[in-house]
Amino acid sequence: MSALKSHADRLRAARLADLVAEPGRHDDLVFAQAGVELDLTKQRLDPAALGALVDVAEQRGLGEQRDALLSGAIVNPTEGRPALHMAYREGANIAGSDQASLVERTQAQTCAFAERVRSGDYRPSGEAIERVVNIGIGGSDLGPRLVADALALHAGSGPEMRFVASLDPSELALALAGADPRRVLFVVASKSFSTQETLMSAEAARDWLAGEIGGEAAGAHFIAASAAPDKATAFGIDKDLVFDFPDWVGGRYSVWSAVGLSLEIGLGPDAFAAFRAGARAMDQHFATAPLGRNLPVIKGLTDYWNRAVMGYPSRCVAAYSARLGKLADYFQQLEMESLGKSVDHSGAPSGTPGGALVWGGAGTEIQHSFFQWLHQGPDTVPVDFIGIRRHFASADPRERALAANMAAQGAALLAGRQVDPAAEPELAAHKSMPGERGSSTLLLEDMQPGPLGALIALHEHKVFVESVLYGINPFDQWGVELGKVLTKGILDGEVSSYDASTQALLKRTGFQTR
Ligand code: F6P
Numbered sequence: 436m437s438a439l440k441s442h443a444d445r446l447r448a449a450r451l452a453d454l455v456a457e458p459g460r461h462d463d464l465v466f467a468q469a470g471v472e473l474d475l476t477k478q479r480l481d482p483a484a485l486g487a488l489v490d491v492a493e494q495r496g497l498g499e500q501r502d503a504l505l506s507g508a509i510v511n512p513t514e515g516r517p518a519l520h521m522a523y524r525e526g527a528n529i530a531g532s533d534q535a536s537l538v539e540r541t542q543a544q545t546c547a548f549a550e551r552v553r554s555g556d557y558r559p560s561g562e563a564i565e566r567v568v569n570i571g572i573g574g575s576d577l578g579p580r581l582v583a584d585a586l587a588l589h590a591g592s593g594p595e596m597r598f599v600a601s602l603d604p605s606e607l608a609l610a611l612a613g614a615d616p617r618r619v620l621f622v623v624a625s626k627s628f629s630t631q632e633t634l635m636s637a638e639a640a641r642d643w644l645a646g647e648i649g650g651e652a653a654g655a656h657f658i659a660a661s662a663a664p665d666k667a668t669a670f671g672i673d674k675d676l677v678f679d680f681p682d683w684v685g686g687r688y689s690v691w692s693a694v695g696l697s698l699e700i701g702l703g704p705d706a707f708a709a710f711r712a713g714a715r716a717m718d719q720h721f722a723t724a725p726l727g728r729n730l731p732v733i734k735g736l737t738d739y740w741n742r743a744v745m746g747y748p749s750r751c752v753a754a755y756s757a758r759l760g761k762l763a764d765y766f767q768q769l770e771m772e773s774l775g776k777s778v779d780h781s782g783a784p785s786g787t788p789g790g791a792l793v794w795g796g797a798g799t800e801i802q803h804s805f806f807q808w809l810h811q812g813p814d815t816v817p818v819d820f821i822g823i824r825r826h827f828a829s830a831d832p833r834e835r836a837l838a839a840n841m842a843a844q845g846a847a848l849l850a851g852r853q854v855d856p857a858a859e860p861e862l863a864a865h866k867s868m869p870g871e872r873g874s875s876t877l878l879l880e881d882m883q884p885g886p887l888g889a890l891i892a893l894h895e896h897k898v899f900v901e902s903v904l905y906g907i908n909p910f911d912q913w914g915v916e917l918g919k920v921l922t923k924g925i926l927d928g929e930v931s932s933y934d935a936s937t938q939a940l941l942k943r944t945g946f947q948t949r
Contacts, residue, residue: 439491442484443744451479451849451871468730469716470886471893472824474876475737477849478817479745488736489727497726497903504899505722507534507683511910512780517683518910520895523691524715524888525708537681541693545678548658549699549707552620553593559655560617560648568597568610569697570640571624572632575660576600577768578690578891579624579697581761582710585887586698588758589706594620596701599640602632607639616647616656622697623659626686628666631922637670660693685910687768688895706884713888721896731893735900737875741817742791743904751809752795755822755841758882762821763795766894773898773909780908787905790898795819799840810847810868818874820845821890825881841876848872 446454454460455476463482464475475485504510507517507529522529522538529535548557555563569579576598583596590596597610611619621640625633637657644653658676659667662684667677678693690698691711699707721731741747752763774790796804798820809816822841826834851870856863879886902909924930928948930938940946 438487439484439740439744442487446479446481446484447745449479451477451873454479454481455849457481466728466730466733468720468724469713469889470880470883471717471730471889472876472878472880473730473734473893474878475733477845477874477876478737478741479873480737480740484740485733485736486727488740489732492726492732492736492900492904495903495906497732497900500903501721501899505718511683511685511908513908513911513913514682516910518685518688519681520684520688520691521714521718521892523680523684523711524718524892525712526715527718534681534683541678541680545693545696545699546704548678549696549704552700553703557620559620560652562615562617564594564620564700565618566597566614567594567620567622567697567700568599568607568640569622569624570599570607570633570636571622571660571694572600572630573768573772574686574689575624575626575630575633575694577687577761577765579695581759581765582690582695582698582887583701584761585756585758585882586702586706586710586884588882589884590702593701593703596697598697599636600632602635604639607636607643611640611643616644619644619656620700621657622700623657623661623667623670623672624694624697625659625667626662626680626682626684626689626694628659628661628663628670631919634670641671658696660696686912687772688910690891702884709884710888713885713890714892715888716885717889717892717896721892731896732900734893735897735904738791738897739901739904741873743787747791747815747817748788749792749794749816751805751816751818752793753798753801753818753820753841753844754795755798755820755826755837756882757797759821760797762797763793765891766795767793769894770898772912772915774901774905774907775914776905776907779906785906787907789905789907790901798844799837802840802844806844809872810851815872818845818848818872819877820874821877821879823880823882824878845874845876848874 460476466473504518507519509515510518519529521527522534551557552564557564580598599606599610623637641653644656654671657672659672660678661667662680662682664677664679668674678696680692684692695707721729726732738750752766754762770790770793776789777785779785820841822838826838829835849870851868854863854866879890898909926948930941
């Protein structure tokens with residue numbers, strides 16, 4: 436770390452504007468792979484610091500640990516599992532024939548079923564399906580929801596996709612508004628098939644449908660995507676309508692698996708396959724490229740540098756495409772549920788800050804909400820501008836304007852503005868901006884399934900890279916368990932051991948246990 440600290444001291448003292456102007460910087464700090472370009476030239480980094488980061492990664496055994504991940508080794512020791520979500524990419528050939536055959540079987544099953552629904556062949560109540568409602572939360576919602584939104588223009592003639600994650604009854608009500616009950620298909624997406632929110636919403640959906648078409652008929656309108664198929668059949672879903680996947684696919688890494696079934700139905704198997712193929716291309720790059728020219732490695736090292744070395748506590752995801760409006764939410768779970776930990780593999784304090792707080796939104800809307808804070812607030816927050824390369828030369832002036840706004844915001848964060856007090860003595864200080872604030876620019880070649888898959892795979896792997904540097908397990912999530920236990924206690928009226936504030940809240944509101 437001492438080498439990194441000396442680079443950090445040197446680069447803190449440098450003017451970012453001078454760094455950006457250095458010759459050759461664009462050759463050294465712009466990377467492209469699988470339809471995704473990563474431009475680090477506005478980051479408070481340089482090739483020497485990046486080289487030092489690569490050295491640290493090599494000292495931490497990143498190459499070997501990457502190979503272990505890709506080979507199906509137990510990389511999630513607290514749950515005793517590998518992490519082989521890459522097995523579900525298009526054309527992936529993972530280690531171990533038993534795993535490969537399971538993947539191929541379930542992919543063939545979901546593809547065939549999606550085709551049956553899209554062709555109108557699957558008619559549970561005599562009518563073709565027009566609306567698919569995905570009931571799930573966390574990784575069983577955020578991935579499908581993001582991809583459905585991103586590729587909405589690719590949906591063609593498929594059934595429309597709706598998503599229910601919240602317990603709030605309004606979400607299911609809105610998802611079903613105007614629906615013909617005979618033409619609705621519910622996908623209950625839940626790896627554990629024990630998540631309270633999902634099961635309560637699925638029960639409410641089943642009650643609604645039974646009220647509309649009768650309990651007997653309702654059953655065939657429910658399918659499941661789960662790593663707990665027995666629980667899905669116990670819920671009442673026909674075993675032939677349960678599409679399973681192994682427990683070595685983590686929830687926040689599961690969009691590629693049967694959890695993506697609503698996408699395969701709504702977008703069509705070809706678009707879903709192209710999405711998975713883009714991720715496969717990024718996997719192959721991650722597996723083979725030298726660490727110093729490896730996009731997931733470079734991205735992971737950059738985010739580690741900003742968080743653990745430069746000390747920036749958060750990172751802003753600014754997606755300049757309305758179709759990527761859900762991207763910040765998706766990265767929040769992927770990164771914060773993976774890297775928001777304080778102990779290492781041995782259970783000892785990790786001694787590092789863990790991953791950054793990830794937040795953001797879609798541009799240009801965010802320029803009219805939190806960019807004031809980014810430009811004139813006291814904190815420096817590295818921004819990932821994520822845009823569409825095609826927009827820069829588009830025939831549509833709106834797309835060009837979108838690209839121009841994204842480029843301008845990165846330039847403004849870097850340059851700032853110093854208003855001359857002599858010219859405006861009253862307002863100079865109010866109008867000035869410090870600048871010298873860094874950012875990255877990631878460009879998808881276009882809003883297409885392949886580059887989107889590659890972008891997501893890039894971030895899955897960059898999280899793994901950071902986990903190696905932090906020495907933590909990115910694949911478990913024990914921190915979410917206590918909330919679930921305390922919720923049950925409240926619902927059961929067993930709160931005598933709870934803090935006085937919570938007990939008073941429940942008493943003051945007349946909380947009804949059951
Ligand atoms: O947030 C905890 C978590 O287990 C996530 O990791 C997961 O994506 C989500 O809840 C939903 O879990 P399941 O898919 O098992 O319903």
